[in-house]
Amino acid sequence: xxxxxxxxxxxxLAALTLVAAGGVMVSRNLLHAVLxxxxxxxxxxxxxxxxxADFIAMAQVIxxxxxxxxxxxxxxxxxxxxxxxxxxxxxxxxxxxxxVCLAAIFLFVVHDTAWNTVxxxxxxxxxxxxxxxxxxxxxxxxxxxxxxxxxxLVGAIMLTRSPEEEAEDALV
Amino acid sequence: MTxxxxxxxxxxALLFCLGLAIxxxxxxxxxxxxxxxxxxxxxxLTLITFxxxxxxxxxxxxxxxxxxxxxxxxxxxxxALALAVAVYRNRETIDxxxxxxxxx
Numbered sequence: 001x002x003x004x005x006x007x008x009x010x011x012x013l014a015a016l017t018l019v020a021a022g023g024v025m026v027s028r029n030l031l032h033a034v035l036x037x038x039x040x041x042x043x044x045x046x047x048x049x050x051x052x053a054d055f056i057a058m059a060q061v062i063x064x065x066x067x068x069x070x071x072x073x074x075x076x077x078x079x080x081x082x083x084x085x086x087x088x089x090x091x092x093x094x095x096x097x098x099x100v101c102l103a104a105i106f107l108f109v110v111h112d113t114a115w116n117t118v119x120x121x122x123x124x125x126x127x128x129x130x131x132x133x134x135x136x137x138x139x140x141x142x143x144x145x146x147x148x149x150x151x152x153l154v155g156a157i158m159l160t161r162s163p164e165e166e167a168e169d170a171l172v
Numbered sequence: 173m174t175x176x177x178x179x180x181x182x183x184x185a186l187l188f189c190l191g192l193a194i195x196x197x198x199x200x201x202x203x204x205x206x207x208x209x210x211x212x213x214x215x216x217l218t219l220i221t222f223x224x225x226x227x228x229x230x231x232x233x234x235x236x237x238x239x240x241x242x243x244x245x246x247x248x249x250x251x252a253l254a255l256a257v258a259v260y261r262n263r264e265t266i267d268x269x270x271x272x273x274x275x276x
Contacts, residue, residue, distance in 0.1 A: 002174060010175035014183050021190045024206055037206050040187075044213045051180070051224040056216075056238050063242050068209060068249045075202050075253040079260040088197045089269050095196025099189045106185035115177050117225040125223070129232045130239070138236050145243040152247030159254035162261065 002119075009050055017043030030076055030086045038069045055127040180221040188214035201256045201266040205249065212245045 020043060023036035041064040048057035076084075134142050188211050195207025216238045223234025256266050263271065 007174055010179060014179070017183065018186055018190070021187055021210055024210065025190060025194050030200060030202060033203065033206060037209065040210060041213065044187075044217055047180070047183070047217055048220055051220045053220045053223070053235060053238075056220060056235055056242075059239070059242055060216075063246055064209070064213070067246060071249055071253050072202060072206065072209075075205075075256055078257050079202070079266055081264055085200065086203050087199050089199045092197035096193045098196065099193035102192060103186060103189035106189065107182060110178055110181040110185060115225070116227055117177050118227055121224060122228070122231045124230075124232055125235065130235050133232045133236050134239065141240060145240055148247050149243060152250050156250040156254040159251070159258045 006050060009046070013043050013046045013050065017047070028086055030084045031073075033086050034069065034072050034076060037072065038065055041065050041069065052121040052125050055130055177221060177225040180225075181218060184214045184218040184221060187211075187217065199267050199269055201259070201268055201271075202253070204268065205252050205256070208252075209245065209249065212241060216241055 017040055020036045020039035024033045024040065027033045027036060041060065045057045045060040045065070048054075048060055191207045191210030191212075191214060193207070194210060195204045198204050198207065219234045219238050219241075223231050223238075226234075259271065260266050265271075
């Protein structure tokens with residue numbers, strides 16, 4: 001990864017992603033936190049482009065920025081009387097301490113390991129080889145994933161039905 | 173400074189720990205879910221980084237893993253947010269401090 005462009009893109013994306021993730025942590029309003037979350041997803045999609053994973057970047061934009069962000073926004077709007085407060089629990093401090101310790105361990109491992117890396121992007125990282133791998137080597141997990149998605153769809157619909165709707169269905 | 177594998181892994185690690193801190197410390201159940209989504213994103217970033225930089229004869233496997241994580245994340249978000257809405261309908265709150273029905 002040589003040249004000025006990738007370096008600039010990396011530092012801009014790193015700043016954008018980490019600042020937006022920090023915004024999710026510190027913003028008091030839950031809706032602002034969701035908007036910061038969307039910004040973080042966009043930053044991670046930019047990283048995927050930088051790491052020559054074009055198809056994954058597209059999927060990230062469509063699934064996370066398009067679907068999951070809208071789902072989270074809907075959940076915020078469907079729970080109006082629970083408040084828009086994005087505050088911490090009484091047990092926040094141990095959790096934050098654990099995260100800081102884990103970050104220290106991760107950073108030590110990342111910077112202490114002598115990584116054996118290649119400089120230029122390896123061949124065969126395009127959408128064609130991804131599709132071939134999904135439908136030959138990994139076809140069984142691929143089918144299981146489709147069953148999982150169907151189960152999640154049915155489960156989400158069943159969980160969010162109101163008692164009146166269930167009573168109506170019981171009469172038929 | 174040219175970004176190498178350490179830089180991408182550092183961003184992934186920091187993003188994961190931020191997501192962990194968010195999911196452990198937020199009071200609103202939707203805030204907890206947002207932390208979980210951030211952690212899944214950080215794992216995806218780390219897998220794509222290894223897929224790009226590691227010496228491997230079959231680098232596409234990391235991308236395949238990321239596709240499955242995306243699928244599971246979408247299913248998890250749908251079910252978890254449906255659970256939050258269902259809990260809100262019964263209790264009028266999704267504050268995880270106050271969901272203590274199992275406490276004697």
